[in-house]
Amino acid sequence: MSQAQRRAEPGAGGSAGRGPFRLRAEVVESEALPAVHHRVVLRAPEIAACAQPGQFVHIWCHPPAEIDRPPCDALLRRPYSISRLRPPDGVEILLRVRGVGGRLLAAKTVGDALDVIGPLGNGFRTWPDIGVAVVVAGGIGLAPVPALIARLAASGARVVLLAGAETDEKIPFRVERPRAGRATLPEVAALGAEVTFVSESVEGILITEVVALRLDELPEEGSAMFACGPRAMLKRLAEVASGHIPLQVSLEERMACGLGACRSCVVPVRCDNGTAYKTVCRDGPVFDAAEIDWERLTP
Amino acid sequence: MTAPDTAVSIGSMSMKNPVMIASGIFGYGDEFRGLAEYGELGALVLKTVTRQPREGNPPGHRTVETPAGMLNAIGLENVGLEAFVRDKLPAALEYGTNIVASIAGEAVEEFAECARALDGTGVAAIEINISCPNVKKGGMAFGVDAGASAEVAAAVRAATGKPIIAKLTPNVTDIAGVAVACERAGADAVSLVNTFSAMAIDVESRRPLLAAGSGGLSGPAIRPAAVYRVYQVAQAVEVPVIGMGVIWNASDALEFIIAGASAVAVGTALYADPAAGNRVLNGIRDYLESHSIARLSDIVGSVEL
């Protein structure tokens, strides 16, 4: 009998020594979103009970009962950020369907089960006296943003979301363009953030340029920046933020184990004598931007 | 019927059952802890260590998924012998089953030094990795040459009283010849296969998908090729053969056993199912019971041509 059918068992990884858990999670919502995006909500009590914004889950995309048969594709699990928690025990992920794994997940219907390991990695660190929290997201990098905004807003910070994409179709949320004023993402704004959205095709500006322009508005004390998106965006942000505002970035890399064991997913970090490597899956996915060796990070 | 006898001996290492975890798959054992009962398995082979720490291949993709398989080019990133013995081994020994250390080096003497340092530790056996396709020096450079492989095996034999397992590369013309050379030099067992040298290319950028260019292929794609090599080697040597090459379920494991493997190691399958080893073990037991086979050893090498 597959272990996936057993109750969740605590493992060693994850933050604060809780989890990761492996469980058979029921799909309680599955919704196609505009363009190639999809929302899946899983009932995953053990994960929901301890997940932090920025952490991710590692999903076996085939039916749990078929774990004893090696598939020809989607052999490895797929990492997806926890987008937000849906009390009492739901975990929502937002995915852009890119390849076979995404297609399999998007085909799940309510009542299907998924074999999931999580929560994994270290999420965004937040602290009580953040005055202004600037969250910067590009494209599908918006996926983990709802949980982060909810956390920051609950801690009393003023949350400013600066989001961008090539086109409106490249994000998992609906864009609203009022006749007067800036484009916004109503669903995200409702979580307690002041939202600015720019698309290169409509507004013709990169979100990193917006960030650079607005950095001066921020109070010197008590501001913090959080970012998720393409590496080029994160690298540019690291330059802009350096010396001005503490920045945390969420990185992606190809994974095998997702647990920190196989050393597949390493990124270069600065250390006293040159560079060292840290794993995206266990040390990250969220890192202090100052820690990353941006010169050696592949584009 | 009493429970079938699944015990296997590799030199002086006795295993309660034939299922092992392959080297490099689950690091030093820390990170997977709690996701399955690894202590139930016959032996756990830890990530290959070298005398000095190695940072492995440069950043960029170190693994990519391919049809029915995956390529890896980790480049033997490891904490080095000293930190391994001090920081990693004690926790691994807590699993309460045989812990096998895997060692590699750029020179014969490096293998011997590692073996000597491990001789006084709690490891149950030492696997010599002369088959890593992902490092420029050492690794497979030894494994593709029967003479060089024998030299490493002999040096390690002289350095330790622990059972030694020579891990072979399939990237040779005559794998049985290399196996025999290792056996003559004093190896207590041979394990195979390590990964097949391989490459995948992004047709848009016309660059290899792996940052290192090429890597090693594991996964269901290699299984028949691995089974055949286990068969060839088992025909040629007297010592036990440990078979691997995506063992995903009990039937896969039994194929290797019937081809001539006394024990099997689970690798890539662990990434999908951290409990794959336990699942394989239970399935082997079920098979033995349902076929009224009293001892696993009764079917080792029982393939009829």
Ligand SMILES: Cc1cc2nc3c(=O)[nH]c(=O)nc-3n(C[C@H](O)[C@H](O)[C@H](O)COP(=O)(O)OP(=O)(O)OC[C@H]3O[C@@H](n4cnc5c(N)ncnc54)[C@H](O)[C@@H]3O)c2cc1C
């Ligand atoms: C920590 C983390 C969090 C992520 N969160 C999200 C999210 O919330 N929403 C979302 O849509 N996507 C997210 N991704 C990217 C997502 O994992 C990939 O889109 C997905 O693995 C693609 O699988 P596929 O089979 O659909 O595509 P394919 O292109 O067929 O995948 C082929 C192989 O490459 C790997 N791969 C491809 N793209 C990526 C990538 N960007 N990162 C890591 N591995 C990749 C796959 O896992 C698979 O092994 C995240 C990635 C990481 C590392």
Ligand SMILES: Cc1cc2nc3c(=O)[nH]c(=O)nc-3n(C[C@H](O)[C@H](O)[C@H](O)COP(=O)(O)O)c2cc1C
């Ligand atoms: C990510 C990864 C890392 C590996 N690292 C090692 C290693 O350090 N030493 C070693 O002897 N084999 C290593 N291997 C090879 C495996 O132990 C095994 O021989 C091979 O993967 C074939 O078995 P499988 O198809 O079941 O995975 C590694 C394999 C993978 C996939």
Ligand code: FES
């Ligand atoms: S995926 Fe194995 S170490 Fe990160």
